[in-house]
Amino acid sequence: METPDIVLFFGRFHPIILHLPIGFLLLAFLLELLSRLEQFKMYRPAVGLALLLGAASAFVAAVLGYMLAQGGGYGDELLGLHQWLGIATVVLAVIAYVLYLQRNKRENPALDKTYVSALSVMVLVLMGAGHYGGSLTHGSDYLTQYMPNPLRKIAGLPEKESKEAKPITNLEEAVVYAEIVHPILDSRCVSCHNPDKKKGELMMHTAEALLAGGENGDIFVPGDPETSEMLVRVHLPEEDEHHMPPDGKIQLTDEQITLLSWWIAQGASFDKTVAQLEVDEETQSVLNTLVDPNANKTEVEILLASEITPADEQLVNGIQQRGVMIMPLAEEVHWLQVNVPRSASADSLMSELSKAAEQITWLDLGNTKTTDEALKVLSQFKNLTRLHLENTKVTDSGLSAISELPYLEYLNLYGTKVTDEGVQQLAQMKNLRRLYLWQTEVTKQGATQLQEANPNLEINLGVEDWNAVKADSAVALR
Ligand code: HEC
Structure with a gap:
């Protein structure tokens, strides 16, 4: 049965009027407490007036609220609670x-x-009614939506999840509904279409809810975006009263509309992945924007693709004057590569170089008189990705500083005195990919052990030995 417009018209005044009983009744309570103090005795007669006005306005608010509810669109459970607490307030x-x-x-x-x-019970009931009323209009997580995580823990709430769609790492494998469609609906539609607030008797927070449709039945026709109610409404002019999301709310972008249309056109499946659907050119280009640009890059690639503040020019010139080659890794890039000449004593140079430690990502100390002493400051070179120490005096004790370098990808220890025991310190370096150990004291067994600990690592013990290491560890890994 249609609710008469006049009922709905008055109903809309409920959210305005309801502030009167809240104000009057709280005032009555406050005055009553105050008037018990000697110096505020004179307020006592005013309590009655505040109570009377409060009771009368609460009655009016309740009647208007009842009218508003006839328009529908609210979750039954919350609405019931709010309604009974409202009536209890009046009584x-x-x-x-x-x-x-x-x-x-x-x-x-x-x-x-x-x-x-x-009086006290009335105040509590009033606050309960107000709280559930707020939840009806704003959603039940309105108060706690921005609550910091530590507080949420105490309150027993799940951790905040960001409403931003998560970038997709593997587009082909992405489940279209879960990773593409749901995040769009969640950010633009679910605020009005959920169990607390079923506008048009429609919920959109889950697959089942979407399939259940709204008061006028199905909201989409698999394979036919043109006649699917949810898209028909999206395409209506914004000022049309049936346009979705309603005028004044954040609208869908063209890209989001493209994705929703594509999903419905492709059969509105809830479990198929992108690879299982046909993708036209336009959709593909929108889909590409959803992919995390760093998805298939290594941590080292991401580091080197990031911006870094340039090193001090004077410092770089000073280092150059000491016969050291120091230059950008590539054009227009502030990452530095450093090559220390054979004659130089790296031990004395290192403290100078460490002033540009942030920018230096390649460091070649190969064939110099470098000792473990020079490696003491190495931990400052956090962004080092490539380190040459071949034919230096470095020993096992120098390796512990190296193992602290988070981005080191390439390490050349050829011709040094490092041993099996020493190189085991490198086992936990997750970015290390290439390790040169030819003509060191590292044995095949030692290399195999290291290889097993870090399967991504390519160890070079000299050509023949390397093949042996690979074969051994393949057996061991099986
Ligand atoms: C600000 C609240 C709000 C938001 C946000 C919102 N809607 Fe609605 N929606 C309503 C209201 C109110 C109705 C009922 C009145 C009507 O039919 O226009 C409704 C009705 C609908 C219906 C008709 C249901 C039926 O069976 O009659 C569909 C379909 C719909 N919305 C889709 C959407 C989609 C898709 C989005 C997101 C892109 C969305 N809505 C966002 C408030 C909202």
Whole structure:
């Protein structure tokens, strides 16, 4: 049965009127407490007026609220709670007013106690009604939406999840509904179409809810975006009253509309992946924008693709004057590569170089007189990705500093005195990909052990030995 417009018209005043009973009734409570103090005794007669106005306006608000509810679109459970707490507020306000009058007639401590209890319960019920009313309009997570995670833990709420769609790492494998369609609906539609707030009797928060449709039935026709109600409404002019999302709310972008249309055109499947659907050119280019640009890059590639502030020019010139080759890794890039000449003593140079430690990503100390001493400051070179130490005096004790370098990808220790025991310190370096150990004291067994600990690592013990290491570890890994 259609609700008469006049009922809905008055109903819309509920959200305005409801502030009156809240104000009056809280004021009555406050005045009652104050008037018990000697210096505020004079407020006592005002309590009655506040209570009377509060009870009357609460009654009006309740009637208007009932009218508003006839328009539908609210979750039954929340609405029921709000409605009964609202009615209880009216009843308790009236009771409190009657008790107030009685108590004024005759001073009776028992009566006074009953009156104050009624007043207090009324305030609690009022706050409950207000809270559930707020949840009805704003969603039940309105108050807690921005609550910091530590507080959420105490309150027993799940951790905040960001509403931003997560970038997709593997487009072909992405489940279209879960990773593409749902995030769009979640950010643009679910705020009004959920169990607390079923506008048009429609919920859109889950696959089942979408399939259930709204008050006028199905909201999409698999394979036919043109006649699918949810898209028909999206395409209506914004000022049309049936346009979705309603005028004034954040609208869908053209890209989001393209994706929703494509999903429906392809059969509106809830479990198929992108690879299982046909993708036209336009959709493909939109899909590509959803992919995390760093998805298939290594951590080292991401580091080197990132911006870094340039090193101090004077510092770089000073280092150059000491015969060291120091230059950008590529044009227009502030990452530096450094090549220390054979004659130089790296030990004395390192403290100078460490002033540009942030920018230096390739460091070649190969064939110099470098000792473990020079590696003491190495931990400052956090962005080092490539380190040459071949034919230096470095030993096992120098390797612990190297193992601290988070981005080191390439390490050349050829011709040094490092041993099996020493190189085991490198086992946990997750970015290390290539390790040169030819003509060191590292044995085949030692290399195999290291290889097993870090399967991504390519160890070079000299050509023949390397093949042996690979074969051995393949057996061991099986
Ligand atoms: C600000 C609240 C709000 C948002 C956001 C919103 N809607 Fe609605 N929606 C409504 C209201 C109110 C109705 C019922 C009135 C009507 O039919 O126009 C409705 C009705 C609908 C219906 C008709 C259901 C039926 O069976 O009658 C569809 C379909 C729909 N919305 C789709 C969407 C889609 C898709 C989005 C997101 C792109 C969306 N809505 C976002 C408020 C909203």
